[in-house]
Amino acid sequence: MTAALHRLSRVRWYLVIGIVVLVVINGFPFYWMALTSVKPGTELFAFPPRFITTAPDFSGFERLFETTNFLTYAKNSLIIATGATVVSVVVSALAAYGLTRFPFPGSRAFSTAILYAYTFAPIVIVVPLYGMFREAGLINSHLGMILAYASFGVPFSLWLLQPFFRAIPGELEEAAFVDGANRVKSAWYVVFPQALPGLIAVSVFTFLLAWEDYLFARVLITEDELKTLPIALHDLYNASLQDWPLLMAAAVLINVPVLIAFLFVQKYLVAGWGAGAIK
Amino acid sequence: MSLTRTTTTGAPAVNTEPRASAPRRRMPGWFWGALLLSPAFLLVLGVIAAPIAYLVRLSFTDAHAYLPKFSSVGFDNYAALLRAPHFWDSVRTTVWYAGLTVGLQLVLGVLIALMLHQRFRGRGVVRLVALAPYMVPSIVVALVWRWLLDPTTGAYSWAIDKVWPGSEPPNLLSPNLIFWSLIAVSVWMFTPFIVISVLARLQTIDPSVVEAATVDGAGAWRRFWHIVLPELKPVLYTLILLRFMFMFTKFDVVYLFAGTGTEVRTLPVLTFQRIFGEARLGSGAAVAMVLFVLLLIFTTVYLRTLYREREETA
Numbered sequence: 001m002t003a004a005l006h007r008l009s010r011v012r013w014y015l016v017i018g019i020v021v022l023v024v025i026n027g028f029p030f031y032w033m034a035l036t037s038v039k040p041g042t043e044l045f046a047f048p049p050r051f052i053t054t055a056p057d058f059s060g061f062e063r064l065f066e067t068t069n070f071l072t073y074a075k076n077s078l079i080i081a082t083g084a085t086v087v088s089v090v091v092s093a094l095a096a097y098g099l100t101r102f103p104f105p106g107s108r109a110f111s112t113a114i115l116y117a118y119t120f121a122p123i124v125i126v127v128p129l130y131g132m133f134r135e136a137g138l139i140n141s142h143l144g145m146i147l148a149y150a151s152f153g154v155p156f157s158l159w160l161l162q163p164f165f166r167a168i169p170g171e172l173e174e175a176a177f178v179d180g181a182n183r184v185k186s187a188w189y190v191v192f193p194q195a196l197p198g199l200i201a202v203s204v205f206t207f208l209l210a211w212e213d214y215l216f217a218r219v220l221i222t223e224d225e226l227k228t229l230p231i232a233l234h235d236l237y238n239a240s241l242q243d244w245p246l247l248m249a250a251a252v253l254i255n256v257p258v259l260i261a262f263l264f265v266q267k268y269l270v271a272g273w274g275a276g277a278i279k
Numbered sequence: 280m281s282l283t284r285t286t287t288t289g290a291p292a293v294n295t296e297p298r299a300s301a302p303r304r305r306m307p308g309w310f311w312g313a314l315l316l317s318p319a320f321l322l323v324l325g326v327i328a329a330p331i332a333y334l335v336r337l338s339f340t341d342a343h344a345y346l347p348k349f350s351s352v353g354f355d356n357y358a359a360l361l362r363a364p365h366f367w368d369s370v371r372t373t374v375w376y377a378g379l380t381v382g383l384q385l386v387l388g389v390l391i392a393l394m395l396h397q398r399f400r401g402r403g404v405v406r407l408v409a410l411a412p413y414m415v416p417s418i419v420v421a422l423v424w425r426w427l428l429d430p431t432t433g434a435y436s437w438a439i440d441k442v443w444p445g446s447e448p449p450n451l452l453s454p455n456l457i458f459w460s461l462i463a464v465s466v467w468m469f470t471p472f473i474v475i476s477v478l479a480r481l482q483t484i485d486p487s488v489v490e491a492a493t494v495d496g497a498g499a500w501r502r503f504w505h506i507v508l509p510e511l512k513p514v515l516y517t518l519i520l521l522r523f524m525f526m527f528t529k530f531d532v533v534y535l536f537a538g539t540g541t542e543v544r545t546l547p548v549l550t551f552q553r554i555f556g557e558a559r560l561g562s563g564a565a566v567a568m569v570l571f572v573l574l575l576i577f578t579t580v581y582l583r584t585l586y587r588e589r590e591e592t593a
Contacts, residue, residue, distance in 0.1 A: 018394045019405055025467070026408050029423045032434060036426065045432045048440075091318040098315025102308040112582065117327050118460065118580045119521075121528030123547040127554055127567045128330035128337060130344075132350050151326035170360030214531045219555065234535065236584040237422060244426055251419045258414050266407065 020100045030255075036250040037061070044244060060245030070250065072225060073232040076142070078257075080228060081210035083146035088153030088206045093199060095154075096161035097187060111162070117155035122215050130219050140223045148216050153206035160205075164198030165191070211257060229254050313524045331571065337564035344558035356565035363542070366549070366566075373545040375464070376533070377526040383466045384522060385515065388473025395474065395501070398479045406478075413471035417427050421535035424464045428452055460536045468532060470524075473518060481507070513588035520581040527577070528570055546570055 036044070040057035043050045059089075064070050099107055129148065130139075138144030169193055176186035192199065217228040227235070233250050285290045338356055342349035358367045369381065395406055428435045439448035484507065492502050497521040530547040537543040539552050546566060553563030 013400065016398055016520055017393060018390075019399070020390060022394070023405060023408050026412055027429060029420075030411065032427060033419070033423045033477065039534060048437050049434050082567055087322075094315045095319035098312045102310075102312030102315070104309030104312040107312060107316070110320070114319075116575075116578050117323050119325055121530075121547070121572060121574060121579065122571065122575065123326060123526075123528055124334070124567050124571045125330050126566050127560070129326065130554070131337060131342070131560065132330060132333055140370070143419065147322070148326055151322040154322055155327075158319060188318060210415060212418075212537065215551075216419055221392045230416050233418050233422065247422055248426070251422060254416055254419055258416075260409035262407070262411075262414055266403075 005039070025222060028071060033248050033251050035120065036244050039245060041245075056164065057245075058250040059199060061241070063243065063246045063254075064249045067228040067246075068232070068236065069224065070232070070253075073229050074253070076226055077228040077230075079142055080145045080149065081207050084149035084153060085207045087146060087150035088157055089199060089203050091150065092154050092157035092161055092202065092222050093192065093195070095158050096165045097191065099158075100165040111178050114155045114158050118159055120152075120155075122152065124132060124212070126215055126219050129216075130270075133220055139220055140226050142226070143218065144220060145210075145228075149206070149210035149213065153209055157202035160202055161195065161198050164195040168194045200265050200271050204265050207261060298366075299525060310511045319564065325547065332562050334571065335566055337570045339358075340561045340564075340565070342560035344554065344560050349561065354562065356562050357568075358425065359562070359566055360569070365544070368541065369544050369546050369549045372458075372543065373527060376465075376529075376543075376545055377457075377523050378471065379462050380465045380526050381519060381522045384473050385519065387451055387466065388470045389477055389511070389515075391470065392474045392477035392481060393507075395478060406465060409474055410471040412468045413475075415468075417468070417531035418535050420464065420468050421519070422534055424460075424467075424536060428460060454540055457537045457540065461543055464536055465529070472522065476514065477511060477516055479508070480511055482483070484510050490563045516584050517581065517588060520577060520584060524574060524577045 009246065021245065035051075035053060037055050037060050038056040038058060039050070040055055040059075043053055049111075102155050133144050136144075138147075170195070172190055173186045176190045177183075181189065212230060214230045216236065217231045217233075221227055221231065229250075233254065236250065237247055339351055339353060341352045343353075361523060390394040391409060395402065395409060399405075427433050428451045430436065430448070430452060435451065437449045439446065449456060451457070489502055489506055492506055497505070528547055529545070530551060533543060533545055533552065534548055539548055539556070544552070545571065550563050550566040550570065553559050557563075
């Protein structure tokens with residue numbers, strides 16, 4: 001009895017230390033980022049560093065909006081990420097429905113091919129894509145970026161969605177047919193709501209994929225008015241201003257949609273990831 | 280809408296017919312399957328398959344980013360690569376980078392997943408913090424860590440000074456050490472992928488088996504080694520392959536955090552530099568082709584492992 005109790009308390013002790021270390025190592029950089037964004041200049045390079053600030057100073061944010069086109073970049077990022085998400089989710093939901101409800105010769109091969117596409121690295125694609133987009137006049141266009149990110153989202157989304165669609169029993173749909181629904185209605189009212197957790201998970205993944213990408217945006221966008229946030233932030237850093245409050249203010253704001261997406265759909269995210277990412 | 284009309288001919292009568300579950304169709308099922316699949320097919324074909332074909336062609340030419348015309352040079356680009364010492368340096372750097380980061384991610388990821396699998400107060404919040412680094416754009420990760428590790432003003436110098444007062448903290452962003460800092464930052468950023476995947480798998484292990492072992496007197500280590508680890512093994516194999524592929528071709532965080540110095544010039548960075556630094560499209564395409572062929576091999580092995588795992592668990 002005491003031995004068991006002793007063992008239990010020892011395990012708990014390791015657990016507590018482990019969790020504290022994890023939270024500090026993972027959390028501190030975020031805290032430091034947020035803190036730096038509101039640090040007054042006098043505290044910025046203080047040594048020893050200040051770990052809290054008594055007089056938060058929002059001038060970093062002010063400079064960000066006054067001296068850079070931050071809102072334009074944010075708008076570009078939002079348009080591109082939303083567009084890519086809509087295209088990718090619609091396309092992959094249709095395909096997942098097709099694959100699970102109307103298997104046809106070659107649909108299995110297509111599934112495998114999609115998996116190959118899922119493992120494709122952006123760096124391999126970006127070289128020829130640059131050449132092709134240049135010839136097609138898609139450089140510096142929202143449409144080009146949306147198509148590029150959507151096609152990167154599709155293989156992953158389709159792979160992740162298939163188990164969700166497969167898990168929906170065919171009887172459910174047949175019941176809807178008996179009630180007089182046609183296939184479109186039954187898909188819309190019966191099948192898609194059932195697959196909602198999967199659809200939400202892939203929407204979030206695709207949005208984040210487009211929101212945080214650096215490589216494609218760097219290569220396929222050259223005009224300042226069309227830049228996305230990651231590119232803009234890197235260029236601000238390279239402009240050698242090294243205005244850390246301004247840079248960290250931008251970093252904080254870039255994370256806002258990420259955080260919202262994360263908090264809202266955490267439940268679906270884990271379920272979706274568990275169901276699709278590996279298996 | 281056209282789908283409506285063709286799938287259920289004579290729709291109004293459907294209600295009276297119990298066999299409505301098999302409505303008379305003008306088109307066979309495979310037609311609808313192919314139709315629903317075609318947008319996905321076209322998108323993947325257009326933005327992934329076609330570029331690969333174009334890449335193969337480019338890699339045999341002397342294409343230049345700012346000159347419209349190019350001519351075929353046969354295998355010259357590849358021959359030049361194989362002869363260039365810096366190409367082999369890049370291969371070595373890439374293998375080390377991928378190998379080290381994957382190994383560390385795996386060990387830490389499993390440990391953290393086991394920890395987060397325990398029941399404790401505030402677990403939801405801790406899980407959120409544990410996964411956060413993976414969700415953040417790589418430019419943010421790169422900048423925040425450059426700011427933290429800044430040799431003169433970073434919080435890191437202060438921490439070193441606290442632990443060893445008066446010591447001169449090494450400059451972690453210097454060419455000597457940047458590779459190792461990059462390893463640390465990459466592990467920090469990508470370990471959550473392992474955590475969440477292992478966590479999902481842990482949840483499928485029958486808790487009564489673990490409980491029974493506890494009652495039989497098996498300690499935590501023995502329970503892990505004999506019950507949990509065998510359950511995790513298949514998922515760990517696929518994770519190793521998948522993460523290795525991803526780290527092998529990782530560009531963003533490598534370039535943004537560490538730049539293009541020879542210490543960190545992995546194959547993806549070399550590709551980027553060839554194309555967008557030196558404008559040598561053909562030569563860069565050859566490097567990308569090397570990556571492509573390696574990916575093809577990895578993916579084939581990955582899929583085999585994945586299907587085998589599926590058969591075992593089914």
